[in-house]
Each structure stands twice: as C-alpha cells, then as structure tokens.
Amino acid sequence: MKRFVLCITGASGSVYGVRLLEELSRIGRVDVVVSSAGATVLKEEMGRTLKDVKEEFPKADFYGERDLTAPIASGSVLTNYEAVLVAPCSMSTLASVATGVNINLIHRVCEVALKERVKLVLLVREMPYSKVHLENMLKATEAGAIVVPASPGFYHRPRTLEDLVNFVVGKVLDLLGLEHGLYNRWKGGGK
C-alpha cells in the first residue's frame, strides 16, 4: 500500500489540501499534519474545523504539529513513503524548508524528506512574491524539493471552482506518477 504524508499549512487554499486528502486516500494511506495556522485558514475558507476533517477521513492518521515524536519525524520510517506534500504551503513553511530551521513537525518531515531523498512537493501560495520568497523557492528546489505554484491553467476551459482546484491537484498527482482524470490534458490546438 502506498503511503503519503500530507501537510496543510496556513497559506490560502485549504481546499487544495482537503481535495488532495480525498484523492490520496483513494490510492493509499495518508498521514496528515495540519499547522495551527492551517486550521485557522481551513475554518476561514471552508467553514470546517480540523475535527470535522478528522471525522471525514477516519482512515487517515492525524498528527499534531507539535508532535515531534511522530513516526514520520524519523528517516527510517519516512523512507517507506512515496512522497511528502505540503498543500497549501505558506511562505513561512517554505522558509523553513529552504533554511533547515525546524519549529514544528511539518518542518521536520520536510527536512527528513530532503535528507532521505523522499519526494517533497510544496504547493506554494502567495501573491505577489518578495525576493525572499523567490530565493527560498530556489533554495528549496536546489535542495531537492519540487515547488509547485498554486496557479491553475485555463487551457482546459474550467467552468467551475472545482475544475480549477482539480487542475492544480491533478498536476500534483502527475508529479507523483499517479493516474487520475481530474483535468483534460492538452491535445494540441483546436482539439
């Protein structure tokens, strides 16, 4: 069974995290860490509490952001995982990944993913980006992370908000080599 870690931080776009949790739960087992800012934004944007999400996904394993004793904080465990995803990823968590400064379990899991060469996908969101943000994205990329901007395309002719979210989530699943039918791939002009 494929295993994933999904971290939801306090950037706008909690819907991406929840949608990814739905998709990944269908494919395998998911360990979830939601930062306290992530929980705040989740409530603000989706009207859901962390408790609601835990009840909605009873098969997922949730860890507190302060729980540095969680199994996924260890390289010997994380090497058995397909990927660590941070979706959405705040500029603050990005900075932690770029600099290696650990304050919480999310930072630690990202650090372990980098050192163990486990795929690390950061679905970053901010607008506009400062020089610091851009430099941190470069540093994170050079360290081995995949930085994915939460920027949906429009060539698949989205009609709903769900179409836009599915496009971004589909691109993340593409990076993990997971099959999905979340968006229509480009078939060439006029098709």
Ligand SMILES: Cc1cc2nc3c(=O)[nH]c(=O)nc-3n(C[C@H](O)[C@H](O)[C@H](O)COP(=O)(O)O)c2cc1C
């Ligand atoms: C409604 C709301 C939206 C936010 N949107 C963003 C955002 O898009 N990008 C970002 O980097 N921070 C955003 N923030 C600020 C982060 O939540 C804040 O920097 C927090 O410290 C991030 O902590 P974390 O990385 O541990 O989740 C937002 C905060 C709130 C309350």
